[in-house]
Amino acid sequence: MNRQAVDAFASGLDSEVRQAIEAGTARVIENRSHTLAEDYSDLDGLRQLAGQVRQHALDHLDRYLPQAERRLRDNGVQVHYAPSADRALEIITGLVRASGTRVVTKSKSMASEELDLARRLADIGVEALETDLGEFVIQLDDDHPSHIVAPIIHKTRRNVADSFAKHGLGDFDDDPEVITRRARRFMRDKFLAAGVTITGANFISAESGRVAIVTNEGNARFGLAGADIHIALAGIEKVIARDRDLPLLLSLLVRSATGQRISSYVELVSGPRSASQPSGPREMHVVFLDSNRSRIVGGQTREILRCIRCGACMNTCPVYRQSSGHAYRGVYPGPVGTVLGPLLKGEDGFGELADLARASTLCGACGDVCPVNIPLPDLIARVRARSHREGTVSGDAGIPSMGGYSLIARHPGLWRLAMRFGRVLNWLPLRQLPLGVSRAWFTSRTLPRWRGGYFRRWLRSRKEGQDA
Amino acid sequence: MPDDRAIVLDRLSASLDKLSERTPYPEFAADAATPDALRGRGRALFAKRLAKAKTVVFETPQALGDYLSEHDAAIGYCDPDLAPLLRPWLGPNVELDLEFDHGRVNEYAFGITRATGGIIETGSLILTDSDTSNRLGALAPWIHIACLDPAALHETLADAITGMGDDPNIVFVTGHSQTADVEGILVHGVHGPGEQVCLLYDLALPEGHGDPDQ
Known part of the structure; x- marks a missing residue:
């Protein structure tokens, strides 16, 4: 139970899914460890430094968030604040409606998952396409990502090939290269047709207003080459103090996420396209999402x-x-x-x-x-x-009361007594106890035989021996 | 009624006021995360790093011309400033579009644009809005050829990030577009180029190229 x-x-998890996750995570763990071990002799020092850089920005967000806003506005970006996920949805659907477009391209953004953004855009009659290959498969299957970097880590190539076949993207073929080419062909017309593209933000520099976007597929780049309007949705905690923080944070992010040293594309976007540039957004919006982050920032768990x-x-x-x-x-x-x-x-x-x-x-x-x-x-x-x-x-739920343990642990006399008579446990039919908690425990675990109670006696005798 | 901005900033101040102390900004070198083994300078090292990052490097326009004919790449987009300089090296059957035609997006075998710089640490090319004649030309075709003056190299990622001027769109390109979303199997050419090429050669562009005021 x-x-x-x-x-x-x-x-209740399907064993195929469990195996897919085990294989997927093992691969990344190995790549990550290999790259970090090869590159850094003092990884802990770097992790502490990066933690301090991030914590500094969070502890001073009341200064850096308005500063980022000012820089973005200076760069010609329209800045919006969303106290809640609902308000962010209102802002974004409002911008999409006003643009008149029927097609929106979207690259991966965890904040947009908090809003369930693609589905909400579909509700207002807009074709909102997830353009990251993994997210696209999730969208075809009306599923949810099961990992923040590898959204379809729980799916096999056969699952993906089935989805593609079911949605008219060619006959069943589970060769990942064929799957990728089909997605490429399908998506490029959408990139060119979209009036609006929505991205997340890995970091936003308060110093320059630069929005850093990291991808391997080039989907965010294509979104930013095809559409007229760019909306970047970012949690307020994405703001960092200075541009010089970026090399450190990007280096650790990419190595930790995939084991690469840098991803294929690191894009620093600070405003609408330049005057000489024929492709790309003429208009850029940044939506800062709060949604309870401002409460966390000064609380007991703020490091998260x-x-x-x-x-x-x-x-x-x-x-x-x-x-x-x-x-x-x-x-x-x-x-x-x-x-x-x-x-x-x-x-x-x-x-x-x-x-x-x-x-x-x-x-x-x-x-x-x-x-x-x-x-x-x-x-x-x-x-x-x-x-x-x-x-x-x-x-x-399912947590036994620890009152009994607490009582014994707080009273040395009781503790000694319990140690002395602990072996009684070996003779009690614990498995048959009619307690939900113990039943749940014994269905998946084996209690080793009690062999305790000797350490204190041994220590005492040793001390006596030494004194003698 | 307070506006959205005031709500968020007021909540932030109220929350942060509860902290008894705030973490100071640490002292550190911007290139603290550059591994010692990846430090170094010079064109030869950069060419080596580009190749390691799966970018095909050519150091003469002739070699680029040969590569395109080997790949039967007959139609492509080309930065109008670069076209006259590269034309003599490309075969007579190679057609260059100097304006990116959306209707031919699936026909273009290659796109040729300029890169602004390179990063030796990571083997990356730097593309910017001011030097890229068309973002689509550098992205949509299967082969992207970035022409880079070898003088414009940064040693580290930190040098590149802190040394870039004001450009609304800076892209560090390291190798080709790729994904490992399906069972972790690496496949190249998802939405961006399946082949990333760099012509590392000073094409001696006239001063003021790419400047809209010129």
Whole structure:
């Protein structure tokens, strides 16, 4: 019996999906480790530095966000603030409607997933195409990404070939090269027909207003060559202090995400196309999305906003690898999602996803690989503590009361007694206990025989021996 | 009623006021993440890094001409300033469009534009709006040929980022367009060029080329 939602999802996961995720994450972990080990003798020093650079920007966001806005406006960009996801949707659909276009191209943006943007644009009769190959497959299947860097890590090439065949993109062929060529052919007319292109932003420099966009496929570039209007949607936490922060952050982002040293395309966009340029947007908008980020920025778990969306924490997480991104019921899976997911839901929605913080063994691997040194295990523990403090039902589901343990641990006499009589456990029929918690525990684990209680005696006798 | 901007900025101030201290800006060199092994200078090293990043390098226009005929690349887009300088090296059957025709987007086998600079650390080409005669020409055809004056090289990514002037669109291009979305298998040429080429050669463009005021 799995009373925690992530466990329940993982236990029902198709073995083919589990294998696809295991293979996908293992490949990236290996590439990442190889590149970082080859390039840096003091990786921890760099991770700490990058963490400090990000934390500095977040701690001074009240200064850097308006500064970024001023620079963007100076560069001819129209800047919008969206206190909520609904307001961001209103702003973006308003801009798309006003443009009169029927086709919008979109490149990958996690903020846009928070808005469910492509579906909402379809609701107003606009063909909003996901142009990243993985996201395009997700859109064809009416699915959701299960990883923030590799959205279809849970699908095999046969799944993708099936989708292409079903949607009239050629007969079944599961050769990835054929799939890619078909997507290329289909998409280029759309890039040229689109009046609006929507991108995310990896970073926005408060110093210059430059919006950094990183891709390998060139889809964001094509969007920015074909459309008349560019809308960049970015969480307010994407703002960084200075341009000189970019080399450090980009170097760690790309190495951590894919093991490359730089992605095929790093684009720095600071405004509409120049006067001499015949292709590209004549108009550029930046939408700064708050959606509870301003609340997180001064709170107990504020380090989570350093996240640069590399996906290394989920690749390395044993729970993610066994359960898939969809188990996390939101936009951000894996360790980062267990913290960011409930927090982005705000005060009222925190409880909906508070159980995610339980979906962790606290093994610490996520904290070790994070390129911006987010103390993820600590933050997960803080989310757990908060959900317990607030009596969040979902956060405590399946968790045994620790009152008994707490009592014993606080009283040395009781503790000694428990150690002395602990072996009684070996004779009790624990598996037959009619308690939900113990049943759930014993269905998937074996309790080793009690062999404790000797250490204190041994230590005491050793000390006595030494004294003698 | 407060506007959206005021709502967000007020919330931010209220939230940040709760912090007892704020993280200072650390002291660090902008190129702190440049690995020692990737430092170095010079045209030869850059050519080597370009090749390692899967960019095909030619150091004479003749070699470029030969490459295009080997690939049966007969129709392409070309920056109008570059066309007269390259014409003598391209075969008589090669057709150059000096304006990018959207209707021929699937016919163009190649696009020739100028690059503004290069980055030795990463083997990247730098494209900017002011030097790229047409963004589509540098992106849509299967082969993109970037013509780069070998004098315009930056040693590190940090040099390039902090040393770029005001241009609304700067792209660091490292190799060809690629994806590993399907089962992690690397496939090139998704939406951008399947072959990235660099002609590393001083074509001696006249002063003021590409300047709209000239």
